[in-house]
Amino acid sequence: MSDNPFLVRSTLPAALPDFAAIREEHYEPAFEIGMREQREAVARITGDPAPPTFANTLEALELSGPVLDRVAAAFFTLASAHATPFVRDLEGRIAPRLAAHADAIRLDGALFARVDAVWRDRDGLEPEQRRLVERTRTELRLAGAALDEAAKAELRVLNERLSTLSTKFDAELVADTNDLAVHVEDEAELAGLAADTVSAARQAAAGRGLDGWLLTLVLPTGQPVLADLQHPGLRERVLAASRARGTRGGEHDTRQVLLEIVRLRARRARLLGFPHHAALVAVDETAGSSEAVAALLDRLVPAAIRNARREQQELGGDVSAADWAFRAEQRRREAYDVDLAALRPFFEAERVLRDGVFATAERLYGVRFTERPDLPGYHPDVRVFEVADDDGPLGLYLLDLYTRDEKRGGAWMNSLVDRAALVDEPLAVVINNLNVPKPDAGTPTLLPLDSVETLFHEFGHALHGLFATVRYPKLAGTNVPRDFVEFPSQVNEMWVLHPDVLPGYARHVETGEPLPADVAERLRATSAYGQGFATTEYLAAAVLDQAWHRLTPEEADAVSDVGRFEADALAAAGFDLPAVPPRYASTYFAHVFAGGYSAAYYAYIWSEVLDADTVAWFEEHGGLRRENGDRFRHLVLARGNAEDPLAAYRAFRGRDAAIEPLLARRGLDQSA
Known part of the structure; x- marks a missing residue:
C-alpha cells in the first residue's frame, strides 16, 4: 500500500488528485484505511479524559479522516462522471459500508455528549467557531445521536x-437512459436539426457500433431536439423514450426501488421524531419548515398554470407534449424574429x-484563468x-463538457x-460537468442557448467553491443549505444576455x-x-x-402504483395539463x-427569490x-457556511x- 496515492496529500498544484497515478486497485483499500483511521481518531476524541473543549472535540473531529476525504x-x-463497470461495482459495495461508517460516528453518544457540552458553553467562542459547533450539534441531533440504542440500531x-x-x-x-436512446436510420427524419447536432448523433451511433444516428437522452423530460425536429413521428418517439425511463419492467425498472426509498425515508423520519421526510429535511434548510415550502408552492402554482394554459391556447390549443417545444419555437420565430437554432453558430x-x-x-x-x-x-x-x-x-477549475455513456445526465x-x-x-x-x-x-x-445558460449557472457554483474562505472544512465551499446553494449559481445566469457580456462572446x-445588436435585443426580449x-x-x-x-409511514406503505400516485398528486395540486408534464417524472x-x-427540489425556486x-x-x-x-464576493460567496x-x-x-x-421575472406578478 506504500504506493497508494490516497494515503498522502497530492503534491500536484492545489492538491489535485493525481489521476495519472491512481489505479483501480487503489480505491477500495484507501476507503478501508480511511474509515479505520477516522474511527480511531473519533475514539481518541471520545476517550480523552480531559473536559471537552472546542480544540479537543470540534477541531479534532474536523481533522479526522483525511484519507477518507x-x-x-x-x-x-468518477461515480457521477465516468462510471465504468469497475466504478459501478465498487460503488454498489462501498455505499452501504460508508453509510455504516458514517452512522458509527454520527450515532456515537459519547461524541454527541462532548459536542453538546461545548455547545452549551459556546458564548465564549469566536463567531466561526460558534457556527461550527452549532452546525455539528444540529447535524448529529438530526442524524439520531440522541436516540436510545434500540432506535439507533434500527x-x-x-x-x-x-x-x-x-x-x-x-x-x-x-443504464435505461442509455438503452432508450433513439436510433434513427433515415437521415430525412432529422430535418430541422443543426449540422453539429446531426454530427454528434452520428458519432454517438458509431460509438455503439450502429449505423445511422443516435439521439441520446438528457435527464429532464423535455429533450433539446424537440424544439427543432420537423418530423412529428420522431418527436413522439423521442418524448416517449424520455418518459419511459424506469417504467419498462426488467432489470432497469426503478419503480420498486423508488417505493422502497420512500417507505424507508418515511420510517426514518418518524424514528427521528418528524411526521414525514419533508419535515425532517426542511427543518435544517433556510425554509425552516415543510409548511413554509408548501406555502410558497401554493402561492406560485395557480398563476403558473394559468400562464401555461394561455400559452397553450396561443400554440393552437390542441398542442401535445411532444409538439409543444416545436410549436413554441415556431411562434418565437414569428413573434420575435429570433431563430434559436440559427443562432447556434454564434455560441461556439x-x-x-x-x-x-x-x-x-x-x-x-x-480572477484570471490559465489552462494547464x-x-x-x-x-x-x-x-x-x-x-x-x-x-x-485561488485553486483549479476543471471542465468536463461532453456527454458519454458512463456519465449521468444533467449538469452539476x-x-x-x-x-x-x-x-x-x-x-x-472544483469541477463543472455538462x-x-x-x-x-x-x-x-x-x-x-440553454447550454450557454447552464454553463454560466454551473460556473456560479464553481465561483462559490473557489471564493469561500473559511477555517473549518464543514463550513467550506458550497456546504450550505440546499435552498441557498442554488442562489449564487442562479445569479451568475444574469450575465448570459447582458449587454456588457453578450457582445464579447456571441460571435459567428x-x-x-458579432451577433447583430438588433438580434441581441430581440433575444433579450x-x-x-x-x-x-x-x-x-x-x-x-x-x-x-x-x-x-x-407521506407518513402508513401512507407510504399503502402506495403500490407509482404512476397512479404521481397522477393523483399532480391532479390534487391543480396540474391538469397533459401537454406540460413534470420536468422530472418519479421514475427518472x-x-x-x-x-x-430529496424533499428539497423546491430549492431552485426558493433560491430564485434571493437571485431575482x-x-x-x-x-x-x-x-x-x-x-x-x-461586494457580492466578500459578503456572500466568501462566507461559505461560516455564518447563517x-x-x-x-x-x-x-x-x-x-x-x-x-x-415579475416569471410573469406571475399579475395573478400570484
Whole structure:
C-alpha cells in the first residue's frame, strides 16, 4: 500500500488528485484505511479524559479522516462522471459500508455528549467557531445521536439500505437512459436539426457500433431536439423514450426501488421524531419548515398554470407534449424574429467559455484563468485551468463538457478540494460537468442557448467553491443549505444576455462577426417567453417531490402504483395539463431518489427569490462593475457556511429578500 496515492496529500498544484497515478486497485483499500483511521481518531476524541473543549472535540473531529476525504472526493467524481463497470461495482459495495461508517460516528453518544457540552458553553467562542459547533450539534441531533440504542440500531439498518437503494436507482436510470436512446436510420427524419447536432448523433451511433444516428437522452423530460425536429413521428418517439425511463419492467425498472426509498425515508423520519421526510429535511434548510415550502408552492402554482394554459391556447390549443417545444419555437420565430437554432453558430463553446464565462468573472471579480494541459483529469475530455486573482492563486477549475455513456445526465458542480485553513488547504479544486453532445473531430462545438445558460449557472457554483474562505472544512465551499446553494449559481445566469457580456462572446464561429445588436435585443426580449410552460413543469416536479416525501409511514406503505400516485398528486395540486408534464417524472427523478435533493427540489425556486432580488440590486448599482462583484464576493460567496446564509444575504442587500422581482421575472406578478 506504500504506493497508494490516497494515503498522502497530492503534491500536484492545489492538491489535485493525481489521476495519472491512481489505479483501480487503489480505491477500495484507501476507503478501508480511511474509515479505520477516522474511527480511531473519533475514539481518541471520545476517550480523552480531559473536559471537552472546542480544540479537543470540534477541531479534532474536523481533522479526522483525511484519507477518507481524499478517496471519497475522487471516487464519487468518477461515480457521477465516468462510471465504468469497475466504478459501478465498487460503488454498489462501498455505499452501504460508508453509510455504516458514517452512522458509527454520527450515532456515537459519547461524541454527541462532548459536542453538546461545548455547545452549551459556546458564548465564549469566536463567531466561526460558534457556527461550527452549532452546525455539528444540529447535524448529529438530526442524524439520531440522541436516540436510545434500540432506535439507533434500527436507524443504522435503514441508512445502509437507503444508501444501497439510491446507488441502485442511479445505476438503473443511467443504464435505461442509455438503452432508450433513439436510433434513427433515415437521415430525412432529422430535418430541422443543426449540422453539429446531426454530427454528434452520428458519432454517438458509431460509438455503439450502429449505423445511422443516435439521439441520446438528457435527464429532464423535455429533450433539446424537440424544439427543432420537423418530423412529428420522431418527436413522439423521442418524448416517449424520455418518459419511459424506469417504467419498462426488467432489470432497469426503478419503480420498486423508488417505493422502497420512500417507505424507508418515511420510517426514518418518524424514528427521528418528524411526521414525514419533508419535515425532517426542511427543518435544517433556510425554509425552516415543510409548511413554509408548501406555502410558497401554493402561492406560485395557480398563476403558473394559468400562464401555461394561455400559452397553450396561443400554440393552437390542441398542442401535445411532444409538439409543444416545436410549436413554441415556431411562434418565437414569428413573434420575435429570433431563430434559436440559427443562432447556434454564434455560441461556439470555446468562445463562450473564454470570452463569456471567464471574461465576465475577470471583470466582476478580478480572477484570471490559465489552462494547464500538463495536469491530469479523470478522463481525456477533462480540462484543467489555474485560477488566480491579484492576491495569488485561488485553486483549479476543471471542465468536463461532453456527454458519454458512463456519465449521468444533467449538469452539476462538485468539489475535489475545499479551501479550509485548519487542514492547510488554501486552494480549492472544483469541477463543472455538462452533457453536451460531442461532434465529429474537427467540428466546432456549437451550444444551444440553454447550454450557454447552464454553463454560466454551473460556473456560479464553481465561483462559490473557489471564493469561500473559511477555517473549518464543514463550513467550506458550497456546504450550505440546499435552498441557498442554488442562489449564487442562479445569479451568475444574469450575465448570459447582458449587454456588457453578450457582445464579447456571441460571435459567428466562421466569420467572427458579432451577433447583430438588433438580434441581441430581440433575444433579450424573448427571455420571458415561455415562462408559463417552464415554471409549470418545474413546479410540477417540486410538488411531486414534496408529495412523495410528505407521506407518513402508513401512507407510504399503502402506495403500490407509482404512476397512479404521481397522477393523483399532480391532479390534487391543480396540474391538469397533459401537454406540460413534470420536468422530472418519479421514475427518472435522480435529484431526489439518487441525489441530495430529496424533499428539497423546491430549492431552485426558493433560491430564485434571493437571485431575482440580487439581480435587481446589480441593476440598481450599475451592473457589471468590479465594486459590485467585490461586494457580492466578500459578503456572500466568501462566507461559505461560516455564518447563517440569510444573515450573509442581509449584510449584502441591507434587508431580507423581496419576492416581487421573482414574480415579475416569471410573469406571475399579475395573478400570484
